[in-house]
Amino acid sequence: MQIIEMLAPAGTNCRSGRQRTGFRGITVHNTSNWSKGAGAINHANYLRGSGKNNYVSWHYVIDKDYAVRCIPENEVAWCAGDGNGDGNFKTINIEICDNSDGNIRKATDNAVELCAQILRRYGISNVSGHLFQHNNWTGKDCPYDIRRGNPYDWNTFVNKVQEKLGGKPSPSGPDQILTAGSKVRFNGVFKINEIIKPNKKYPNGAVGSYQTCYGAPCGTNDYIPCGPIGICDFNGNNVNYNGVAKVGGYWKCDKIFTVIGVELPTRYTKNGVAILEADGVRFRVDCGPLYEVSNS
Ligand SMILES: [Zn+2]
Known part of the structure; x- marks a missing residue:
C-alpha cells in the first residue's frame, strides 16, 4: 500500500x-x-x-x-x-x-x-x-x-x-488485572497539566497529567518523574527524552515498568491504581492508561 x-x-x-x-x-x-x-x-x-x-x-x-x-x-x-x-x-x-x-x-x-x-x-x-x-x-x-x-x-x-x-489481542476481552510484578508501559500521548521543577524529591522534575491522575488534578505521589519520559508533540512525534516539560505540552514513555503495588478501584479511581517507580521515587498512576506487556 x-x-x-x-x-x-x-x-x-x-x-x-x-x-x-x-x-x-x-x-x-x-x-x-x-x-x-x-x-x-x-x-x-x-x-x-x-x-x-x-x-x-x-x-x-x-x-x-x-x-x-x-x-x-x-x-x-x-x-x-x-x-x-x-x-x-x-x-x-x-x-x-x-x-x-x-x-x-x-x-x-x-x-x-x-x-x-x-x-x-x-x-x-x-x-x-x-x-x-x-x-x-x-x-x-x-x-x-x-x-x-x-x-x-x-x-x-x-x-x-x-x-x-504485536502484544496480546484483548480488544473485547475483560480488562487486564495488574498485580505486583506485572510489567506495564504507558499507552498513549499525555497532556501536561502541571509541572514540578527539579528539587530534592524529583531530581529531573515531574509532570502531572490528569489522564494518569483519575481525570482529576494530581495529588501527592501522583506526579510522574521526568527521568523516563519524552517530551513530544500532540501527535506523539518529535520525542525528546531530554526535553523540558511545559504545561500544555505532551509526553509519552516507552519504558517498561514493574508494578510495585496496586490499589483496588474506588469511587474515585474506577480503574484502580498502580504504584511504579522512576528516578528513585514511587508514584501512583491510574491503571487505565497502562498497558500490560508480557513477561517473555
Ligand atoms: Zn461513515
Whole structure:
C-alpha cells in the first residue's frame, strides 16, 4: 500500500482548518459508494472539486492500491457526523472504498495496516478503546461492509490491527488485572497539566497529567518523574527524552515498568491504581492508561 497526499484545498467547507482537540483513536467507515471507478484517488479529487463546498471530509480514503491523505491528521475532518463531538474532534477518520470494480478485501487489509501505523505512532499498543465504528458516534450503519462481515467482521478487523501492533489481542476481552510484578508501559500521548521543577524529591522534575491522575488534578505521589519520559508533540512525534516539560505540552514513555503495588478501584479511581517507580521515587498512576506487556 502506498500512502499519498492529495490535500483538500484549505479554507473550504470540507477543510476548515479547525485543529483536532485530542486523540482518542481512529474511526472506520466504508464509502458505501459502489460506483465503478469510485476508488481512493477519485474520492480525493472530489474533495478538490465540488465536494470542497460540503461539510463532509475524511483524513484518509483507502482502496486496494492507495491510502490517500485528504485532510492533515492534526485538523478536523467532518466524517463522524457528531458535530463538535469526539468522533470529529478527537479521532482520525478513515474511509474504506467499496467500489464494485475494486477489491474490498485488499482495501480493508490496507486499512488494517494504516490503523496500526497510526496507533503505533501515537504510542498505542493495545487497540482496546482506540478503534471506533462510525456507528459508535451516531448510530449510522457504517462501516456498512464490515458490519456485514464483508470481507470480515469488526472483531476480526480489530484483532488484525492488534496483531500488527504485536502484544496480546484483548480488544473485547475483560480488562487486564495488574498485580505486583506485572510489567506495564504507558499507552498513549499525555497532556501536561502541571509541572514540578527539579528539587530534592524529583531530581529531573515531574509532570502531572490528569489522564494518569483519575481525570482529576494530581495529588501527592501522583506526579510522574521526568527521568523516563519524552517530551513530544500532540501527535506523539518529535520525542525528546531530554526535553523540558511545559504545561500544555505532551509526553509519552516507552519504558517498561514493574508494578510495585496496586490499589483496588474506588469511587474515585474506577480503574484502580498502580504504584511504579522512576528516578528513585514511587508514584501512583491510574491503571487505565497502562498497558500490560508480557513477561517473555
Ligand atoms: Zn461513515
